[in-house]
Amino acid sequence: MYDAPKSLETTLDQKTAKITARDVQVHYGDNHAIKDVNVNIEANTVTAFIGPSGCGKSTFLRCINRMNDTIDICRVQGKILLDGEDINDKRVDPVQLRAKVGMVFQKPNPFPKSIYDNIAYGPRIHGLAKNKADLDEIVEKSLRRGAIWEEVKDRLHASGTGLSGGQQQRLCIARAIATEPEVLLMDEPCSALDPIATAQVEELIDELRQQYSVVIVTHSMQQAARVSQRTAFFHLGNLVEFGDTVKIFTNPEDSRTESYITGRIG
C-alpha cells in the first residue's frame, strides 16, 4: 500500500462517478428551483431522491437528460458530467443523450401502439437493428429485462394501452431499456401502482442495477429504503443530505432530513 497523491485520488473518484453535478442551479423565470447542487451518482447503484413536494426532485432529475431544455422558462446553470463529459456541450445531441439516459415517468405512458412497436420504436429511430430478426431479438430481450416477457409474449401485437397499470409501467421500463441506456431515471414510477405491481417494479429495479445506474424519485420513504443504496434528501431546492441509504434511515446528519423521514413537523 502507498498513499496515492491527492490529484490521483480525485481522478479515481470521478471515475467511479457515472454522473457528476457541479454547482447546478435551475431557475423557472424568477423561481430559483435548484440551488447550487453538487452530487456524484455512482454506476451500478440505485440512488433515491426524496423530499417534500416542490423541493426540486423532478427538476433535478430532468437536468440529467436535458428534459428541462423543452421547458421555455427553464434556465439550467452549472455542469452535469456523464462519464466525465459535459452533457450540455453544444456537440451533444439531446436525442442521443436521452437514449443513453432513459426516463420512466410517474404515470405509465405507453404509446397507443402495439406492445412490439412500443419497444421497437427507440431502436428503430436510433438505428440499433440491422433487420427484422435483430429487432425481434431486441424486443424480446428488453421485455425479458423489463420482467414482463412471460406475460405478453403471446400478444405482442395487442395494444400496449390494454395492459394493467403495473404491466404498462414495466412495458415503459422495457421501452426505456431497449435503447441500451446507461442511466435510468424514474420519476415516482410506482405512485400509480398497487402493492403487488410496486413490488414487481422494485424487484426489477434491483435487477437493473447490475447494468445501469438508476435514479429514482419517490414519495415513499419505505420504497427509498427498500430499493436504493444511496439517498439524496432535497429541501427547498437544496441538496440537504446525501449518503448511504442505511445511514440516512438510521442516523441522518441533518435535522431537516430526520424530520422529513420520521414524519415530523419540520
Next chain:
Amino acid sequence: MNDSRHIASAFDRDLDSIHAKILKMGGLVEASIVDSSKALESRDQELAEKVRRGDAAIDALDEQINDEVANLIALRAPTAVDLRTVLAIMRMTSNLERIGDLSKNLAKRSDVLGQLTQISGATGSIRRMTREVEAMLKDALDAFIQRDPDFARDVIERDREVDEMYNTLFREFLTFMLEDPRNITACMHLHFIAKNVERMGDHVTAIAEQVLFYVTGETPEGSRPKADVTSSDMKYNPEAEPD
C-alpha cells in the same frame, strides 16, 4: 436530536406510551435492587417476599413493552431516531428484566443466609457493591431521559469498579473456605450473591450502551471494560450458576 412532534399524533402517543413504560419498569427494578439488598442485610424475610412477588410486575411490563414495540415497528415503520428509540428500548427492557430476575435471586438467598454463620465484612462489601450497581442503573436511566451520552459513557466506565469489588470478594471467600470448611456453605451462597450483583452491573452497562446508541447512533467501539478476572483464574465457571 429531534424534539418536534410527528404529523401523525398517534405515532407520538405510541412512542410516549412505550417511553412511560420503560421508565416505570426502570423504577421498579431500581426499587427491587434496593429492597433485595436491604432484605439480604437485615435478613428481612418479609421484604424478600415482597421482592419476589414484585418481579411479576416487572415481567408483565417487559411483555407489554415488547408487544407495543412490535406493533409500532409493524404499523409505523419507524426510521432514524424513532427506530433507534424502539430498538434501544427493546434491548433495555430485556436487560431490565434480567436485572429483576437477579434481584429476585438475591432476595431468595436472604432466607438461607439467615440461618448461616455471619462471614465478617462480606455483607458490608456486598452492600457497597449493590449500592454502586443501583446508582449506575439510576444514572443510566437518567442518561436515557436526558439523552446524555457522556453520562452513559461514565456508567460504562464504572462497571470496572464493580468487577473489581467482585474480584476482591471472590478472593476473600476463597480464603475463608480454605481456613475452615464449615464456612463453605455460607461462602458459596455469598459468592453467588456477589456474582449476581456483578452480572447486574453487566446488564446496567448494556443499558448504558443502548442509551449511547439511541443518542448518537453509534455502538461503543471495542469491548467494554472487563475487570472480572476470576473466570480466567479458575477452571470453575461461575456464569454457569442457574438463577
